[in-house]
Amino acid sequence: MASKGPEDEHPSVTLFRQYLRIRTVQPKPDYGTNPALSSILLNSHTDVVPVFKEHWSHDPFEAFKDSEGYIYGRGTQDMKCVSIQYLEAVRRLKVEGHCFPRTIHMTFVPDEEVGGHHGMELFVQRPEFQALRAGFALDEGLANPTDAFSVFYSERSSWWVRVTSTGRPGHGSRFIEDTAAEKLHKVVSLILAFREKERQRLQSNPHMKEGAVTSVNLTKLEGGVAYNVVPATMSAGFDFRVAPDVDLKAFEEQLHAWCQAAGEGVTFEFVQKWMEPRATPTDDSDPWWAAFSRVFKDMNLTLEAEIFPATTDSRFLRAVGIPALGFSPMNRTPVLLHDHNEQLHEAVFLRGIDIYTHLLPALASVPALPSDS
Ligand SMILES: CSCC[C@H](NC=O)C(=O)O
Ligand SMILES: [Zn+2]
Numbered sequence: 001m002a003s004k005g006p007e008d009e010h011p012s013v014t015l016f017r018q019y020l021r022i023r024t025v026q027p028k029p030d031y032g033t034n035p036a037l038s039s040i041l042l043n044s045h046t047d048v049v050p051v052f053k054e055h056w057s058h059d060p061f062e063a064f065k066d067s068e069g070y071i072y073g074r075g076t077q078d079m080k081c082v083s084i085q086y087l088e089a090v091r092r093l094k095v096e097g098h099c100f101p102r103t104i105h106m107t108f109v110p111d112e113e114v115g116g117h118h119g120m121e122l123f124v125q126r127p128e129f130q131a132l133r134a135g136f137a138l139d140e141g142l143a144n145p146t147d148a149f150s151v152f153y154s155e156r157s158s159w160w161v162r163v164t165s166t167g168r169p170g171h172g173s174r175f176i177e178d179t180a181a182e183k184l185h186k187v188v189s190l191i192l193a194f195r196e197k198e199r200q201r202l203q204s205n206p207h208m209k210e211g212a213v214t215s216v217n218l219t220k221l222e223g224g225v226a227y228n229v230v231p232a233t234m235s236a237g238f239d240f241r242v243a244p245d246v247d248l249k250a251f252e253e254q255l256h257a258w259c260q261a262a263g264e265g266v267t268f269e270f271v272q273k274w275m276e277p278r279a280t281p282t283d284d285s286d287p288w289w290a291a292f293s294r295v296f297k298d299m300n301l302t303l304e305a306e307i308f309p310a311t312t313d314s315r316f317l318r319a320v321g322i323p324a325l326g327f328s329p330m331n332r333t334p335v336l337l338h339d340h341n342e343q344l345h346e347a348v349f350l351r352g353i354d355i356y357t358h359l360l361p362a363l364a365s366v367p368a369l370p371s372d373s
């Protein structure tokens, strides 16, 4: 009987036939790589952030595709697109019978959206991770609304800070001196003035990207027991994202100074504190960057190298000495991660697979480096 066309073939048969095409013929089977060289790690996280379903035009977990090809869903940008693009690019390269000097590993990790403390932070310390012998990693980036693609070589450090103010309590009808609220207000004003200064610094320089300045937002206010009771304690929570060129020790001193300026009994504690900012080289003398950026030149695509404004699992990889670039191949796409109606056009998604199909051979063929021995 004649073979059926691929469209009505059972997917298991298609998979079997793809496997048959890989030339694993002894004595030189094509599953061989050069295991002496460090590997390429393709990382993605599997968790996504919560949704406010009532603000979505389609069910965020239905993966609805509209008539123009826009796919709606939580994770379309952050970062289920990348997980599937890695798999599809590797599948395509395998079907075409390619093999490269360096091994390619893919990791699909949990917990990134809540800090990676039970995910990548632990994993990089495990013998199973060390056994991967990763020499270079790709992880998530952000969409870019223009024609260009963004790539991230560093990140800002997350500092989540709780400022607690203590003062004199009493009846809500009185002019009480030295209240917790007055002093908290002072700290909040000082920190928001700093925020405004950084905002202006970013706004006044059209060449500057968000990740290059320090941001802060007041994200929590806690305290109070009753409308007519002046509370003895009040607190404010801040989400700082500290730019990688900031002296972290000096910045911590600044936090002390702000609290001190507000008066007696004002202290702070860290809820989240990253102290190891790193940058992956982006000069053409670096072999990983040279291989990565060459692909974009060859494909005639524009690349914009930036500092990631938030945090990703890349920071744990960089901190253990693995150069990592954050890259999610989405140009002409608004940045919608964590937003309502997160979406990605299917053409952009498919183009991303093409890009990885060029990137992976380039990265997995970087010749032996001093760090490989
Ligand atoms: C510092 S842990 C928080 C991690 C989180 N990552 C993605 O959004 C972020 O807020 O950047
Ligand atoms: Zn993410």
Ligand SMILES: [Zn+2]
Pocket (backbone or CB within 6 Å): 049, 078, 113, 337, 338
């Ligand atoms: Zn996220």
